[in-house]
Amino acid sequence: MSSYYDVRVITREVENIREYPDIVPLVVPTQNCWRKLIKSEERFLRNQLKETELLHVNFGSIAIDLEDIVSRCAIPMTTYFLGVDASAALTDVEYRTRLKNSKFAAVFVNSEDMKKRLTPHLPPDMPCFVAYCGIPLERFPFKKRFSISDGVVFLQISRLTPKKGIEYTLKAFKRYVGEVDSRARLIIAGDGPLRENLIKLVSSLELSEKINFIGSVGYQQYIELLKNADVFIHPSVTADDGDMEGLPTIICEAMACGMPVISTRHSGIPELIDDRENGFLADEKDVDGLFDCMISLYEADVGSISQNARKKVEERFDHEKTIQILAGYMKDVIDNWDCASSTKKARLL
Missing domain, CATH: 3.40.50.2000 (Glycogen Phosphorylase B;)
Known part of the structure; x- marks a missing residue:
C-alpha cells in the first residue's frame, strides 16, 4: 500500500517485523489497546489524525469503537472485516445495532460469502466491496x-x-x-x-x-x-x-x-x-x-x-493485484469525500 499512499500503521502488537523493513509501526502498549485508547487517550488518536485523509481499520469491531472519535476529526473511515467480526460478533444485539447505524465511508470484506452474510447488517446505502487478502x-x-x-x-x-x-x-x-x-x-x-x-x-x-x-x-x-x-x-x-x-x-x-x-x-x-x-x-x-x-x-x-x-x-490472490484493487477503492473514497483534497498525496492510517 505504501507504493500508492503515505501510510502510517498503528497497532497493539508486532510480529515478523524484520520481514517488513519499510514499515515502522506505532505500537500502543496496552493489554486492551483499543478500548483504553478510546476511553483515556482520545487526544492521542486525534493528534495522529490531524494530517490524515483516510483512516483504514482492520476488523469492523474495532472500527465501531473508533467511529465517534473519527467522526469528530472530519475524515472518512473505512474498515476491513476479516472473520469473527462478521460472524460470532453478529450474535451480539448491541454490535448489530451499531453496525446498522454506522457511517463508514466504505466496508471491505475478504470473500463474496462474507459480503452476503454481512450486508444485511449494514446501512442499505453503505458501499461494501470484496477485496481479497493477497500474498507476496x-x-x-x-x-x-x-x-x-x-x-x-x-x-x-x-x-x-x-x-x-x-x-x-x-x-x-x-x-x-x-x-x-x-x-x-x-x-x-x-x-x-x-x-x-x-x-x-x-x-x-x-x-x-x-x-x-x-x-x-x-x-x-x-x-x-x-x-x-x-x-x-x-x-x-x-x-x-x-x-x-x-x-x-x-x-x-x-x-x-x-x-x-x-x-x-x-x-x-x-x-x-x-x-x-x-x-x-x-x-x-x-x-x-x-x-x-x-x-x-x-x-x-x-x-x-x-x-x-x-x-x-x-x-x-497475488498481493500486487489485490493491493492495487484496494488502493483504487480507497482513492474513490478520498476523492468523493466532502472534506478530502484530491490534489495532494493521501496519508493513510
Whole structure:
C-alpha cells in the first residue's frame, strides 16, 4: 500500500517485523489497546489524525469503537472485516445495532460469502466491496508435487481454536492410518487454547507416534514446512459460538507452494479451492468426507492439481493485484469525500 499512499500503521502488537523493513509501526502498549485508547487517550488518536485523509481499520469491531472519535476529526473511515467480526460478533444485539447505524465511508470484506452474510447488517446505502487478502508470491516458491505414495506427510498450520477444525483432521487421519497408509504422519504447527485437549484426543486415538505438535513456528521454519510436507489440510468449521473464517490466507500460501490442499465448504474457501481441480473440499465436520479427500489423492492427477493451485493464486490472490484493487477503492473514497483534497498525496492510517 505504501507504493500508492503515505501510510502510517498503528497497532497493539508486532510480529515478523524484520520481514517488513519499510514499515515502522506505532505500537500502543496496552493489554486492551483499543478500548483504553478510546476511553483515556482520545487526544492521542486525534493528534495522529490531524494530517490524515483516510483512516483504514482492520476488523469492523474495532472500527465501531473508533467511529465517534473519527467522526469528530472530519475524515472518512473505512474498515476491513476479516472473520469473527462478521460472524460470532453478529450474535451480539448491541454490535448489530451499531453496525446498522454506522457511517463508514466504505466496508471491505475478504470473500463474496462474507459480503452476503454481512450486508444485511449494514446501512442499505453503505458501499461494501470484496477485496481479497493477497500474498507476496515471491516469498512462497513453487514446488510441483507429482504423486502421493505411502509415508505421506500431512500438515496443518493454524491457531489451535475450534474454527480450525483440528479434531476432524485427527479423526480423519486416524482412519487413513488404519485403512490406507500405516506409515503416514501428521504435523500440526501452531498453538492455542485447545492444545491440551487435542493432545488428549491424539492419545485416545492411539496416534501419539504418528502426530507431532510442534507449537508456534518462525517464518523460515514455516516456509520449510510448506516446502517439505506432501499435503496441506485445513478443515475449517463454524464454531459453537458462531465464529467463522473469512478466507484463510494460509491456504493461499500452501497452494502457492504447490501443495495439494484438503479443506471444507466453509465461508470463502470455495472461492479459492475448486474441488478436484486445484484442491479438495469436504463438508464441515465431515470426517468421512475428509477421509475420501485423502484417498482421492491416490487416483488424482496430483501434478495438475499442484500446478492449478499455483495458477489460481497467481491469477486472483497475488498481493500486487489485490493491493492495487484496494488502493483504487480507497482513492474513490478520498476523492468523493466532502472534506478530502484530491490534489495532494493521501496519508493513510
